[in-house]
Amino acid sequence: MNVDLVGGYYDAGDNVKFGFPMAFTTTMLSWSVIEFGGLMKGELQNAKSAIRWATDYLLKATSHPNTIYVQVGDANKDHACWERPEDMDTPRSVFKIDQNNPGSDVAAETAAALASASLVFKKSDATYSKLLISRAIKVFQFADKYRGAYSNGLKPDVCPFYCSYSGYQDELLWGAAWLHKATKKPTYLDYIQVNGQTLGASESDNTFGWDNKHVGARVLLSKAFLVQKVHSLHDYKGHADNFICSIIPGVPSSSSQYTPGGLLFKMSDSNMQYVTSTSFLLLTYAKYLTSSHSAVKCGGTSVTAKRLRAIAKKQVDYLLGENPLKMSYMVGYGPKYPERIHHRASSLPSISSHPEKIPCQAGFSNLNSESPNPNILVGAVVGGPDEHDMFPDQRSDYEQSEPATYINAPLVGTLAYLAHSSGQL
Structure with a gap:
């Protein structure tokens, strides 16, 4: 395609750059810094560097008008190999x-990733921030003008990996919400008001992750109502409250499942992504409630910001080892953590210990081995236990043992808050 696409992140344990989860990861890292960057202390610069590594790539991927390069690597051929990134010889096909x-x-x-990141760099690098927001505006115009799901045209290449299951309406609302926050332009508020009903989802929709942004948009927009008194966004506060009530155990409107050990359980495939994203939303909404001196009414129960923080903390404590298996689901943290994660670079010997190339098929003996991974991917959070709190720690079990950027990204802000605010819980 004659385009420079150096940089960016692989999504998980493979060697493919998927633009959809990469952009969501970037938005969540940026939101983490926007809400909790003041608590990150010496880690703030690392968070900003991680964001910039992604936004530099996204600027390259959006450098041609009305075109976005959304994937690098043939996912099917990549998944047919078990190779180190240094040995990678699968096709670097580009999809747009x-x-x-x-x-x-x-x-x-x-657009949401670029707009949210523009806020992160607004004070420290105004020139870069302006570049990000001007590109975000153009990219959003393209998203809105030419409507459709990317997995319609690219189905053989992006499905079943990152199909757009929830449609594109949620991203349009989410993108507009971030552009409104970043630009303060009434255009985006008008867009949300005019299109909000058609872009909304049923209020029972309470999943937030790389595919579905409805709940995140509701929480983000509720701040404009709660804190900035934008009364036209009143409904989003109500929708956000409904989401919160669906999470709280023991209230009549609770619809969430928890494991016997107390972990929020949404689905068997990479469940921990919903734990980290929901915990982030709970702490963020608690912050908005505190700023506006308000609470959430769940039937006859008043749910305070303090209660939301306690629930988020319990989820993170479980993730870090307070669970029936006493297993930390963050690799390298605590005395017991997953040792056989589904990740090529972690599971294959390093270049320094094995300089010779390990070909495509040869690596599968490492995938199927019972030995612990030779390279500890410190900080990576895996898919996590099943609905019975069980975790087999098997490398072949990608649903439970694969780490992903979008599991970690929401946890960055959550940990920043919990690490520095334990006295305020």
Whole structure:
């Protein structure tokens, strides 16, 4: 395609750059810094560097008007190999969306990533911040003008890996919400008001992750109502409250499942991503409630910001080892953690210990081995235990044993808060 796409992140344990989860990861890292950066102390610069590594790539991927390069690597051929990134010889095919093959979901999420990151760099690098927001505006215009799900045109290449299951309406609302926050332009508020009903979802929709942004948009927009008194966004506060009530154990409107050990359980495939994203939303909403001196009414029960923080803390404590197995699901943290994670670079010997190339098929003996991974991927959070709090620690079990950027990203802000605010819980 004759385009420079050096940089960016692989999504998980493979060697493919998927633009959709990468953009969401970037938005969540940025939101973490926006809400809790003041508590990150010496880690703030690391968080900003991690964001910039992604936004530099996203700027390259959006450098041609009405075109976004949304994937590097043939996912099917990549998944047929078990190779170190240094040995990678699978095709670096490039996949794009444009006005003939739209992708409002990945485009609007990319706009959200660029817009949220512009706020992160506003004070420290004004020139870069302006570049990010001007690109975000153009990318969002493209997402809105040429509507469609990216997995329609790119189905063989992006499915089943990162199909857009929830449609693209949630990303348009989410992208507009971030552009409103970053620019303060009434255009985006008007857009949200005019399109909000058609872009909304049923209020029972309480999943937040790389595919579905409805709940995140509700919480983000509720701040404008709660703290900035934008009364036209009143409904989003109500929708955010409904989400909160669906999470709280013991209230009549609770619809969430928890494991016997107390972990929020949404689905068997990479459940920990929902734990980290929900914990982030709980702490963020608690912050908004505190600023506006308000609480959430769940039927006859008044749920305070303090209660939301306690629930988030319990989830993170479980993740870090307070659970029936006494297992930390963050690799390298605590006395007991997953040793056989589904991750090529972690499971194969390093270049320094094994300089010779390990070909495509040869690596599968490492995938199927019972030995612990030779390279400890410190800080990576895996998919986590099943609904019975069990975790087999098997490398082949990608649903439970694979780490992913979008599991870690929301945890960054959550940990920043919990590490420095334990006295305020």
